[in-house]
Amino acid sequence: MFERIAILGTGLLGTSLGLALREAGFKGSIAGWNRSAEGGREALAMGAVDLIASDAISLARQSDVVVLCVPIYSTLDYMEKLASELTPQQLVTDVGSTKGQITDAAGRLFNTPERAAFLPGHPMAGKERGGASLGEAGLFRGAVWLFTDDPAWQRSPRGAELAANWRDWVVAIGSKPIDLDAERHDELVAWVSHLPQFTATALSSLLEDQVGDAPELKHVGGRALREMTRLGASPFSMWRDIAHTNTTAIEAALLALEQRLAYIRENLRTPALREEFERANAFRRE
Amino acid sequence: MFERIAILGTGLLGTSLGLALREAGFKGSIAGWNRSAEGGREALAMGAVDLIASDAISLARQSDVVVLCVPIYSTLDYMEKLASELTPQQLVTDVGSTKGQITDAAGRLFNTPERAAFLPGHPMAGKERGGASLGEAGLFRGAVWLFTDDPAWQRSPRGAELAANWRDWVVAIGSKPIDLDAERHDELVAWVSHLPQFTATALSSLLEDQVGDAPELKHVGGRALREMTRLGASPFSMWRDIAHTNTTAIEAALLALEQRLAYIRENLRTPALREEFERANAFRRE
Numbered sequence: 001m002f003e004r005i006a007i008l009g010t011g012l013l014g015t016s017l018g019l020a021l022r023e024a025g026f027k028g029s030i031a032g033w034n035r036s037a038e039g040g041r042e043a044l045a046m047g048a049v050d051l052i053a054s055d056a057i058s059l060a061r062q063s064d065v066v067v068l069c070v071p072i073y074s075t076l077d078y079m080e081k082l083a084s085e086l087t088p089q090q091l092v093t094d095v096g097s098t099k100g101q102i103t104d105a106a107g108r109l110f111n112t113p114e115r116a117a118f119l120p121g122h123p124m125a126g127k128e129r130g131g132a133s134l135g136e137a138g139l140f141r142g143a144v145w146l147f148t149d150d151p152a153w154q155r156s157p158r159g160a161e162l163a164a165n166w167r168d169w170v171v172a173i174g175s176k177p178i179d180l181d182a183e184r185h186d187e188l189v190a191w192v193s194h195l196p197q198f199t200a201t202a203l204s205s206l207l208e209d210q211v212g213d214a215p216e217l218k219h220v221g222g223r224a225l226r227e228m229t230r231l232g233a234s235p236f237s238m239w240r241d242i243a244h245t246n247t248t249a250i251e252a253a254l255l256a257l258e259q260r261l262a263y264i265r266e267n268l269r270t271p272a273l274r275e276e277f278e279r280a281n282a283f284r285r286e
Numbered sequence: 287m288f289e290r291i292a293i294l295g296t297g298l299l300g301t302s303l304g305l306a307l308r309e310a311g312f313k314g315s316i317a318g319w320n321r322s323a324e325g326g327r328e329a330l331a332m333g334a335v336d337l338i339a340s341d342a343i344s345l346a347r348q349s350d351v352v353v354l355c356v357p358i359y360s361t362l363d364y365m366e367k368l369a370s371e372l373t374p375q376q377l378v379t380d381v382g383s384t385k386g387q388i389t390d391a392a393g394r395l396f397n398t399p400e401r402a403a404f405l406p407g408h409p410m411a412g413k414e415r416g417g418a419s420l421g422e423a424g425l426f427r428g429a430v431w432l433f434t435d436d437p438a439w440q441r442s443p444r445g446a447e448l449a450a451n452w453r454d455w456v457v458a459i460g461s462k463p464i465d466l467d468a469e470r471h472d473e474l475v476a477w478v479s480h481l482p483q484f485t486a487t488a489l490s491s492l493l494e495d496q497v498g499d500a501p502e503l504k505h506v507g508g509r510a511l512r513e514m515t516r517l518g519a520s521p522f523s524m525w526r527d528i529a530h531t532n533t534t535a536i537e538a539a540l541l542a543l544e545q546r547l548a549y550i551r552e553n554l555r556t557p558a559l560r561e562e563f564e565r566a567n568a569f570r571r572e
Contacts, residue, residue: 124508128570144506178502191496192507196489196514202546203485204566210477212569216464220430221478222410227513228482233570236563243554254551258544260488265540268529277522280490283498284414284519 001165003028006063008056008078010034010043012127013095014069015135018048020173023137033059034132035070042132057085060092065166068094072241076105079118083109086116091162093119097189098245099148103182106149110156117159119166122146122185123175124193128233141174146189148182190249194242197231198254201239204232287451289314292349294342294364296320296329298413299381300355301421304334306459309423319345320418321356328418346378347371351452354380358527362391365404369395372402377448379405383475384531385434389468392435396442403445405452408432408471409461410479414519427460432475434468476535480528483517484540487525490518 005021007014010032018030032049033056034040040052053059060066060082068075075096082092092110096102103120110118125143127134149163156162167177180188207229211217243250260276267273291307293300296318304316318335319342320326326338339345346352346368354361361382368378378396382388389406396404411429413420435449442448453463466474493515497503529536546562553559 124506126508126510143508146506178506188497188503188506191493192503192511196507196510198550199485199489199547200514201562201566202543202550203482204569205562206542206546207477208565208569211474217474217478218569220410220432220464220474221482222412222429224412224482224517225478227516228486229566229570230513231510232566234563235567236560239563240559243559247554250554251551254547256492257488258547258551260492261485261540261544261547264484264488265537265544268533268536273526273529274522276487276491277520277525279494280487280515280518281521283490283494283504284515 001161002026002064002169004063004065005030006053006059006066007032007049007069008060008066009069009074010040010049010052010132011069012130012132012134013123013125013139014067015043015046015048015132016125016137016139017067017069017095017173018043019046019135019137020140021169022047024169024172024174026169031059031063039132043135046132046135048132048135057081061085063090065091065093065162068092068096071238072096072098072102072245075102079105079109083115088114088116088156089158090116091119091159091166092116093121093166095121095123097122097193097242099146099182099185101245103148103150111159112155113157115156117156117162119163120148120182121166121170122148122189123170125175128231130235130238138174140170143175145170145175145177146185147177147179148185149179150181186246187249190246190253194246194250195253195257197234197239198250199257200229200231201234204229287447288312288350288455290349290351291316292339292345292352293318293335293355294346294352295355295360296326296335296338296418297355298416298418298420298425299409299411300353301329301332301334301418302411302423302425303353303355303381303459304329305332305421305423306426307455308333310455310458312455317345317349325418329421332418332421334418334421343367343371349376351377351379351448354378354382357524358382358384358388358531361388365391365395369401374400374402374442374444376402377405377445377452378402379407379452381407381409383408383479383528385432385468385471387531389434389436397445398441399443401442403442403448405449406434406468407452407456408434408475411461414517416521416524424460426456429461431456431461431463432471433463433465434471435465436467472532473535476532476539480532480536481539481543483520483525484536485543486515486517487520490515
């Protein structure tokens with residue numbers, strides 16, 4: 001059904017999405033737009049998009065589906081700008097990591113009989129570093145793709161049909177869609193995504209203070225340390241908007257981990273340590 | 287120089303060591319002993335050892351070098367048992383994860399003109415699960431092998447020569463030896479090895495409480511979550527002795543991480559968050 005897909009933001013996710021759609025057999029046009037010219041050129045050279053447009057709004061106007069692959073506050077900005085420019089024949093979707101504010105904006109700005117449809121989405125895939133050059137067609141394969149749309153506010157005439165079509169493409173590129181309401185989404189990702197990131201950041205930052213001036217000792221930890229600090233390389237620019245738009249849930253998760261670490265610290269020589277290991281083992285059991 | 291190597295404990299490390307020595311060209315005999323008959327049979331079937339002895343002490347008596355590949359308290363027990371049984375022509379070494387008590391015992395029980403030499407060692411290699419069946423010849427390749435011997439107490443007549451020979455084999459199997467004093471060792475591994483383990487245990491245990499009853503949600507986190515909780519599968523039996531013999535250093539590291547997480551939690555919306563990300567980025571920069 002879709003013939004023209006626009007990808008706004010050809011960073012890691014946008015570039016990977018273009019490559020994945022092509023690999024999955026999408027025959028229409030894929031046009032990109034990117035804030036920096038260099039990132040756009042890179043995505044074009046990699047074959048992720050057929051062209052790079054100079055203006056995001058006019059590109060969106062000419063597309064069947066617009067995929068916002070920019071940070072959360074930019075996504076919210078573009079939602080404001082696009083709402084009055086698009087028609088009920090069009091679908092907008094996104095890949096933002098927190099969904100409360102985006103889902104609210106979707107209900108307020110889209111999904112009316114006169115407006116385009118908006119389907120809030122969040123692929124659970126990424127890397128510790130961003131940028132078009134790290135994009136790959138297989139990034140979304142095997143990953144969960146969360147959706148937080150609410151059929152109750154879906155009143156765009158072709159909304160259901162357009163959304164179903166986008167979900168088919170998400171499946172075609174190898175992802176597994178799961179539906180959640182936005183509040184539950186933001187709470188869940190605070191535990192399974194944001195908490196692991198901030199933990200890796202805290203651990204890496206702490207170790208930089210402890211052994212950062214002794215490079216030979218940074219490598220002593222081997223694979224375990226490498227894995228536990230890999231996400232320490234994640235750039236602030238990717239995580240600032242997440243910290244700002246899911247603050248309460250992240251605070252709760254961080255506090256719970258602080259308490260769990262304190263409990264372990266106070267029980268290094270008691271039988272409670274065995275119970276903590278057994279509970280951790282259970283989490284890893286399939 | 288060594289013709290007969292004894293490996294006491296054919297778990298993951300002991301089995302991997304036998305396989306690695308063979309792959310590196312060791313032509314002499316490698317004999318094993320294991321607390322459970324099953325683990326011994328497995329190491330034998332894999333070719334890690336040529337035979338499994340029924341008695342650890344008499345096997346040790348007939349060997350040029352005895353490698354203790356058992357948990358820390360068992361290592362300390364065998365050091366007591368072996369000290370009076372062996373001769374100054376023999377070397378004992380170990381692979382224990384904490385070195386304070388083992389290095390003390392080495393100074394007290396070995397390394398005199400009448401006693402065998404003892405070289406305390408610690409390969410920074412392992413897996414989140416133990417057992418002979420997971421053993422592999424390449425386990426130590428590229429890993430650091432820490433030593434905490436003190437030449438000052440090395441008075442066994444052939445001690446220096448025997449220790450140098452064992453170090454050559456450590457290099458031959460692909461490891462990189464680094465020397466530290468025992469106190470600095472225990473402090474360093476608290477940061478780069480024990481802290482990552484207890485952090486993964488705390489995170490996994492916490493997530494088991496939060497999403498353990500919703501298996502479909504355990505997989506939402508993807509690769510990042512898998513990596514940050516992989517060590518959650520580590521068995522208590524491997525970590526109990528570490529917690530008991532390096533308690534003070536681990537307590538200090540855990541407390542520092544609790545404080546770092548609290549600092550991040552209190553600064554999710556301030557410029558200090560950027561500084562934490564930048565410090566973490568620096569740790570991951572080569």
